Amino acid sequence: MRKFDLEHVYESQQFDSELLDIIFNVADEMKKDLAAEQRRYSQVLNDKIMASLFYEPSTRTRFSFESAMARLGGSILTTENAKEFSSASKGETLYDSTKVMCGYADLIVMRHNEPGSAKMAAEASSVPVINAGDGSGQHPTQALLDLYTIRDCFPAVDNLSIAMVGDLKYGRTVRSLSYLLTKYDNITIYFVSPSVCKMDDDIKDYLTVNNVEWKDESSLEKVLPLVDCVYMTRIQRERFHDPEDYEQAAGKYIIDVEQAGLMKKESIIMHPLPRVDEISQKVDNDPRAQYFQQARNGLFIRMALLLLLLGNDIDD
Amino acid sequence: MRKFDLEHVYESQQFDSELLDIIFNVADEMKKDLAAEQRRYSQVLNDKIMASLFYEPSTRTRFSFESAMARLGGSILTTENAKEFSSASKGETLYDSTKVMCGYADLIVMRHNEPGSAKMAAEASSVPVINAGDGSGQHPTQALLDLYTIRDCFPAVDNLSIAMVGDLKYGRTVRSLSYLLTKYDNITIYFVSPSVCKMDDDIKDYLTVNNVEWKDESSLEKVLPLVDCVYMTRIQRERFHDPEDYEQAAGKYIIDVEQAGLMKKESIIMHPLPRVDEISQKVDNDPRAQYFQQARNGLFIRMALLLLLLGNDIDD
Amino acid sequence: MRKFDLEHVYESQQFDSELLDIIFNVADEMKKDLAAEQRRYSQVLNDKIMASLFYEPSTRTRFSFESAMARLGGSILTTENAKEFSSASKGETLYDSTKVMCGYADLIVMRHNEPGSAKMAAEASSVPVINAGDGSGQHPTQALLDLYTIRDCFPAVDNLSIAMVGDLKYGRTVRSLSYLLTKYDNITIYFVSPSVCKMDDDIKDYLTVNNVEWKDESSLEKVLPLVDCVYMTRIQRERFHDPEDYEQAAGKYIIDVEQAGLMKKESIIMHPLPRVDEISQKVDNDPRAQYFQQARNGLFIRMALLLLLLGNDIDD
Numbered sequence: 001m002r003k004f005d006l007e008h009v010y011e012s013q014q015f016d017s018e019l020l021d022i023i024f025n026v027a028d029e030m031k032k033d034l035a036a037e038q039r040r041y042s043q044v045l046n047d048k049i050m051a052s053l054f055y056e057p058s059t060r061t062r063f064s065f066e067s068a069m070a071r072l073g074g075s076i077l078t079t080e081n082a083k084e085f086s087s088a089s090k091g092e093t094l095y096d097s098t099k100v101m102c103g104y105a106d107l108i109v110m111r112h113n114e115p116g117s118a119k120m121a122a123e124a125s126s127v128p129v130i131n132a133g134d135g136s137g138q139h140p141t142q143a144l145l146d147l148y149t150i151r152d153c154f155p156a157v158d159n160l161s162i163a164m165v166g167d168l169k170y171g172r173t174v175r176s177l178s179y180l181l182t183k184y185d186n187i188t189i190y191f192v193s194p195s196v197c198k199m200d201d202d203i204k205d206y207l208t209v210n211n212v213e214w215k216d217e218s219s220l221e222k223v224l225p226l227v228d229c230v231y232m233t234r235i236q237r238e239r240f241h242d243p244e245d246y247e248q249a250a251g252k253y254i255i256d257v258e259q260a261g262l263m264k265k266e267s268i269i270m271h272p273l274p275r276v277d278e279i280s281q282k283v284d285n286d287p288r289a290q291y292f293q294q295a296r297n298g299l300f301i302r303m304a305l306l307l308l309l310l311g312n313d314i315d316d
Numbered sequence: 317m318r319k320f321d322l323e324h325v326y327e328s329q330q331f332d333s334e335l336l337d338i339i340f341n342v343a344d345e346m347k348k349d350l351a352a353e354q355r356r357y358s359q360v361l362n363d364k365i366m367a368s369l370f371y372e373p374s375t376r377t378r379f380s381f382e383s384a385m386a387r388l389g390g391s392i393l394t395t396e397n398a399k400e401f402s403s404a405s406k407g408e409t410l411y412d413s414t415k416v417m418c419g420y421a422d423l424i425v426m427r428h429n430e431p432g433s434a435k436m437a438a439e440a441s442s443v444p445v446i447n448a449g450d451g452s453g454q455h456p457t458q459a460l461l462d463l464y465t466i467r468d469c470f471p472a473v474d475n476l477s478i479a480m481v482g483d484l485k486y487g488r489t490v491r492s493l494s495y496l497l498t499k500y501d502n503i504t505i506y507f508v509s510p511s512v513c514k515m516d517d518d519i520k521d522y523l524t525v526n527n528v529e530w531k532d533e534s535s536l537e538k539v540l541p542l543v544d545c546v547y548m549t550r551i552q553r554e555r556f557h558d559p560e561d562y563e564q565a566a567g568k569y570i571i572d573v574e575q576a577g578l579m580k581k582e583s584i585i586m587h588p589l590p591r592v593d594e595i596s597q598k599v600d601n602d603p604r605a606q607y608f609q610q611a612r613n614g615l616f617i618r619m620a621l622l623l624l625l626l627g628n629d630i631d632d
Numbered sequence: 633m634r635k636f637d638l639e640h641v642y643e644s645q646q647f648d649s650e651l652l653d654i655i656f657n658v659a660d661e662m663k664k665d666l667a668a669e670q671r672r673y674s675q676v677l678n679d680k681i682m683a684s685l686f687y688e689p690s691t692r693t694r695f696s697f698e699s700a701m702a703r704l705g706g707s708i709l710t711t712e713n714a715k716e717f718s719s720a721s722k723g724e725t726l727y728d729s730t731k732v733m734c735g736y737a738d739l740i741v742m743r744h745n746e747p748g749s750a751k752m753a754a755e756a757s758s759v760p761v762i763n764a765g766d767g768s769g770q771h772p773t774q775a776l777l778d779l780y781t782i783r784d785c786f787p788a789v790d791n792l793s794i795a796m797v798g799d800l801k802y803g804r805t806v807r808s809l810s811y812l813l814t815k816y817d818n819i820t821i822y823f824v825s826p827s828v829c830k831m832d833d834d835i836k837d838y839l840t841v842n843n844v845e846w847k848d849e850s851s852l853e854k855v856l857p858l859v860d861c862v863y864m865t866r867i868q869r870e871r872f873h874d875p876e877d878y879e880q881a882a883g884k885y886i887i888d889v890e891q892a893g894l895m896k897k898e899s900i901i902m903h904p905l906p907r908v909d910e911i912s913q914k915v916d917n918d919p920r921a922q923y924f925q926q927a928r929n930g931l932f933i934r935m936a937l938l939l940l941l942l943g944n945d946i947d948d
Contacts, residue, residue, distance in 0.1 A: 042363055047674055049702050051695065057397045060416060063367065067420035070365050070391035075702035080397055081689045081712055092906030095913070100692060100905060103928035104699035273416060274408035281411070296419035358679055373713045376732060379683065383736035386681050386707035396713055589732060590724035597727070612735035 004308040008122035010131040011138045012179040020183060024148055026304035027297075034071065034300075041307070046073035048310055051105035053097075054132070055082040055112045060273070060295075061132050061142075065109045068302035077105060082112075098124040107310060110134075128309040136172060141305065142272060143176035145298040149290055150229055152297065153268050158185040163223045165192040165253050166233035166278060168199035173272045174233060178203050182210035189214045190223045194249035197239055220253050224262040230255065232271045232278045256280040263288065270294055320624040324438035326447040327454045328495040336499060340464055342620035343613075350387065350616075357623070362389035364626055367421035369413075370448070371398040371428045376589070376611075377448050377458075381425045384618035393421060398428075414440040423626060426450075444625040452488060457621065458588060459492035461614040465606055466545055468613065469584050474501040479539045481508040481569050482549035482594060484515035489588045490549060494519050498526035505530045506539045510565035513555055536569050540578040546571065548587045548594045572596040579604065586610055636940040640754035642763040643770045644808040649815040656780055658936035659929075666703065666932075673939070678705035680942055683737035685729075686764070687714040687744045692905070692927075693764050693774075697741045700934035709737060714744075730756040739942060742766075760941040768804060773937065774904060775808035777930040781922055782861055784929070785900050790817040795855045797824040797885050798865035798910060800831035805904045806865060810835050814842035821846045822855045826881035829871055852885050856894040862887065864903045864910045888912040895920065902926055 002018045015023075033041045050069045052062050057080040066076050082097075094112075098121045101108055107128045110118055115137030122129040133139040151157050162181070164174045168191055178199075181187050189212060191199045198216065207214050217223050224230065232255060240246035255269060260283050263269075271279055271291040283289050318334045331339075349357045366385045368378050373396040382392050398413075410428075414437045417424055423444045426434055431453030438445040449455040467473050478497070480490045484507055494515075497503050505528060507515045514532065523530050533539050540546065548571060556562035571585060576599050579585075587595055587607040599605050634650045647655075665673045682701045684694050689712040698708050714729075726744075730753045733740055739760045742750055747769030754761040765771040783789050794813070796806045800823055810831075813819050821844060823831045830848065839846050849855050856862065864887060872878035887901060892915050895901075903911055903923040915921050 039363065047671065049699055053691075057395075059369075059395045059398060063393045063395070063417070063420050066393050067365055070393070077695045077698050077702070078394070078710070079689075079691045079695070079712070080395070082691060091908040093913075096906060099924050100927045101695070103924065103931060104695045274412060276407040281409075292415050292419070295416045299419060355679065373711075375685075375711045375714060379709045379711070379733070379736045382709050383681055386709070394710070396711070590728060592723040597725075608731050608735070611732045615735060 006309070008118075008125070008129045009140055009305060009309070010118040010122050010129065010134075012140045012143045012176040014140070015144075015180065015183070017183040020144075020147070020180070023144060023301065023304050023308065024151060026307060027148055027300040030071075030300045030303040030307075041072055041303075043073035045069065045306065045310060048074045048106045049104070050074055050076055050107045050109060050306070051101055052076060052078040052132075053082045053101065053108055053110045054078075054080045055110070055117075056080075058111050058133065061111065061298075062109075064295075064298040065130075065132060065302050068299055068306055071299070071303055072306060074306070082110075094120055095124045098129075102126045107306065130305060130309070133172075136170070138176055139172050140176060141298070141301060142173050143180050144305075145294065145301040146173060146177045146231070146270065146272070147180045148301055149270060149294040149297050150268075152293075153290065154228060157181075158187070160184075160229060161188040161190070161227040163190040163192055163217075163220075163227045163230045164199070164233070165220060165230060167197045167235045167239065168193045168233070169197040170236065170239065171197075171233045171272075174199070174231065175203055177231070178207060178212075182207065182212050185211075187212045190217050190227060191215070192217045192220050192223055192253065194235065194245075194252070196245070196249070197235065220259065221262060224259060225264065227267060228264065229268050229270060230263065232269065232275070234274065234276055234278060250277075254278055254280070255283055257282050257286075260286055260288065322625070324434075324441070324445045325456055325621060325625070326434040326438050326445065326450075328456045328459045328492040330456070331460075331496065331499070333499040336460075336463070336496070339460060339617065339620050339624065340467060342623060343464055343616040346387075346616045346619040346623075357388055357619075359389035361385065361622065361626060364390045364422045365420070366390055366392055366423045366425060366622070367417055368392060368394040368448075369398045369417065369424055369426045370394075370396045371426070371433075372396075374427050374449065377427065377614075378425075380611075380614040381446075381448060381618050384615055384622055387615070387619055388622060390622070398426075410436055411440045414445075418442045423622065446621060446625070449488075452486070454492055455488050456492060457614070457617060458489050459496050460621075461610065461617040462489065462493045462547070462586065462588070463496045464617055465586060465610040465613050466584075468609075469606065470544060472500075473497075474503070476500075476545060477504040477506070477543040479506040479508055479533075479536075479543045479546045480515070480549070481536060481546060483513045483551045483555065484509045484549070485513040486552065486555060487513075487549045487588075490515070490547065491519055493547070494523060494528075498523065498528050501527075503528045506533050506543060507531070508533045508536050508539055508569065510551065510561075510568070512561070512565070513551065536575065537578060540575060541580065543583060544580065545584050545586060546579065548585065548591070550590065550592055550594055566593075570594055570596070571599055573598050576602055576604065638941070640750075640757070640761045641772055641937060641941070642750040642754050642761065642766075644772045644775045644811040646772070647776075647812065647815070652776075652779070652812070652815060655776060655933065655936050655940065656783060658939060659780055659932040662703075662932045662935040662939075673704055673935075675705035677701065677938065677942060680706045680738045681736070682706055682708055682739045682741060682938070683733055684708060684710040684764075685714045685733065685740055685742045686710075686712045687742070687749075688712075690743050690765065693743065693930075694741075696927075696930040697762075697764060697934050700931055700938055703931070703935055704938060706938070714742075726752055727756045730761075734758045739938065762937060762941070765804075768802070770808055771804050772808060773930070773933060774805050775812050776937075777926065777933040778805060778809045778863070778902065778904070779812045780933055781902060781926040781929050782900075784925075785922065786860060788816075789813075790819070792816075792861060793820040793822070793859040795822040795824055795849075795852075795859045795862045796831070796865070797852060797862060799829040799867045799871065800825045800865070801829040802868065802871065803865045803904075806831070806863065807835055809863070810839060810844075814839065814844050817843075819844045822849050822859060823847070824849045824852050824855055824885065826867065826877075826884070828877070828881070829867065852891065853894060856891060857896065859899060860896065861900050861902060862895065864901065864907070866906065866908055866910060882909075886910055886912070887915055889914050889918075892918055892920065
């Protein structure tokens with residue numbers, strides 16, 4: 001079988017279907033190990049240090065990575081103040097910051113506000129760099145955990161119909177997930193969004209070239225009975241000039257008990273979180289609601305990446 | 317003997333005298349263990365993760381919990397920026413934040429600005445939640461460490477006279493401690509405070525119903541010779557409209573060498589810290605000064621709670 | 633051999649040449665251990681807790697200390713918000729903060745904005761305190777790692793010529809390093825700086841008294857061929873009233889490929905980092921460029937200090 005041969009993880013385009021399989025299989029192993037009476041991997045990274053270098057705070061993502069590292073026995077250096085590094089007044093480059101950080105850690109997890117920064121850091125780094133979100137750029141581990149959640153419910157992934165709902169223009173999760181879905185056969189995506197935040201053409205063209213069928217739809221009700229998975233996202237108020245437009249748009253794309261009733265019995269409801277009111281709390285106990293499990297899956301995916309990037313063999 | 321049967325710790329009213337005994341006995345065991353040549357408990361939680369979720373910074377309380385976790389071998393995820401979670405702009409509920417956090421940690425320590433928030437989080441959480449202060453609400457582990465300090469000096473606790481001095485209206489420590497003191501017999505409390513920050517009637521009524529004698533006093537000098545314990549608190553300048561009133565009030569309730577001279581030989585002086593000048597630094601070397609030991613006792617109490625909540629049996 | 637007998641590390645003047653040798657030898661041992669297949673020291677501090685108490689953020693220095701602690705198996709409590717401790721509104725003294733912190737940690741690393749604060753904390757503390765920079769005061773571990781870097785390239789240190797370039801008035805690193813250089817024989821220092829940020833007379837007098845030869849020079853080109861080591865520092869724009877003066881000064885003291893060409897073949901280029909454009913990125917691959925190694929050396933020095941201060945014997 002092909003080896004995991006990435007040195008860094010900075011964008012979704014790095015993954016082909018073989019790499020995805022490798023990652024997901026290790027994630028499955030991690031999930032099993034965390035539930036085991038006697039854990040096999042609890043100390044496997046106990047001589048390794050991960051640096052969480054967050055140029056903007058993101059407690060959720062940071063905790064998910066740090067929990068993954070702790071579950072493998074590793075140590076953590078952490079900051080939500082990484083901007084201090086490259087402050088205008090001091091003017092250090094990301095290149096220099098990364099060069100210094102390599103001397104202190106065995107792996108760097110970076111959240112930065114500028115697209116492309118993770119790739120730049122990877123080029124400077126002598127240790128693996130994982131992109132934990134670079135502004136309007138990518139958030140590849142989120143895309144992996146999203147796809148892992150879909151695969152957990154539909155192991156083949158092929159032949160699925162998926163609705164992506166809400167802010168498809170600025171929401172990087174749906175963009176990154178779209179890239180990954182091209183690795184599977186016979187996928188159909190419904191893009192359901194207000195007109196001000198439609199999915200951009202670059203993704204649509206990429207899907208077309210890669211044989212993924214897609215359709216723009218404005219009615220959520222019409223799409224719900226058709227899909228195996230509905231992926232909700234938060235619509236950001238600040239995208240709208242007119243508050244009334246926002247109210248109308250936000251109110252139009254909500255999953256309440258009634259909407260859930262329109263969905264297939266075997267379908268799933270996803271959300272990258274945080275949610276505002278796109279999904280009613282009443283839906284949380286519906287067995288199709290997968291968003292908290294989705295967040296939890298981030299742990300397995302990140303444990304898998306830490307293990308694979310740090311070169312640990314998970315076979316006996 | 318009764319088992320420790322709490323799933324969470326959010327308010328002082330959860331404790332009865334049996335639970336207090338269980339906690340204090342484990343705390344004694346922790347104190348002994350920390351002083352031992354060969355520690356028995358140094359790795360007992362090494363497969364556990366504690367998340368410090370601080371919606372407002374409190375280095376002292378946070379370090380005390382984190383030190384407790386580290387002394388037991390556990391891992392720590394930490395943030396002083398938890399507000400980012402529930403920011404108005406993103407609008408996530410505490411319920412959702414807690415649901416996500418449960419997937420990453422085995423126990424959550426939460427400091428929040430809104431009263432009742434810890435209890436709300438506990439209801440959402442599948443792992444134990446400890447309240448590390450919820451605004452003007454409660455700070456139950458502080459009350460435990462206060463009582464533990466008293467018990468350390470007066471093992472029976474019964475029959476004591478205690479002066480609570482300073483800001484009794486806004487200081488939650490004296491309120492929480494009052495609740496716990498009702499578990500003991502023949503306690504007398506003297507409330508010594510400026511008129512603008514007197515102890516509220518709800519506590520006084522609760523004490524009366526539970527057979528704790530209390531008296532309002534305005535003269536500290538009059539009370540000092542009568543009590544076994546004086547519990548000083550900081551008077552906050554911002555409570556006073558007139559700066560002169562503040563100066564007068566603050567200046568009236570100070571323990572200097574002279575005031576300490578009025579106290580019984582076997583009495584003790586406590587303070588939840590930070591102090592400003594309620595207690596002169598000259599008193600620090602008086603053997604009756606217990607406030608730094610009191611802060612240190614927080615470590616033993618928090619180690620005990622971590623062990624008990626994470627279900628570890630401390631008996632052989 | 634003399635024992636390491638410091639309880640705290642707060643200023644460069646604490647070190648004599650014997651202590652320097654002890655520290656550097658342990659640092660060498662750490663460097664070797666980190667590169668070893670089987671590490672001997674990876675768990676040696678696993679029952680110890682280090683508190684990083686940063687009253688102002690400094691991710692680089694903090695991570696260097698925390699990495700050192702993690703590489704030795706120890707636990708870490710960390711804050712970049714330590715100011716909350718001593719906030720004007722609460723008014724706690726550094727003395728009290730330190731007294732409390734001693735109860736939670738086995739060693740305190742402190743970064744503070746006020747000169748002398750580390751020494752004050754050391755006096756209050758029952759556990760070792762390391763100064764990680766106190767305002768315009770000292771940053772002794774930086775001086776140690778600077779000297780360690782020089783010694784790594786020129787083991788005897790004696791007989792060296794060193795140029796210190798840039799902001800010599802406000803840059804505490806060059807001041808602290810100057811103190812340490814007096815421990816060696818036949819050292820010559822060239823001070824190369826704009827007239828507004830010349831090295832102060834106190835250091836010059838100290839050097840003279842201690843038999844270190846020094847010269848003021850304004851031309852970098854003239855000095856480069858003469859020295860074994862050029863220590864570049866960042867010139868801070870805010871020191872200059874006239875922006876034009878700044879441009880001229882900053883532009884005058886730059887190491888580009890051309891300037892590097894003037895230097896001896898066996899010389900080295902150092903910089904405490906962060907750099908702005910005092911050293912061109914094109915010089916990074918020149919084998920004489922030691923600044924990233926210099927940053928990395930901080931790890932070995934800090935591991936050595938942690939071991940020595942926590943009383944661990946590194947001999948068999």
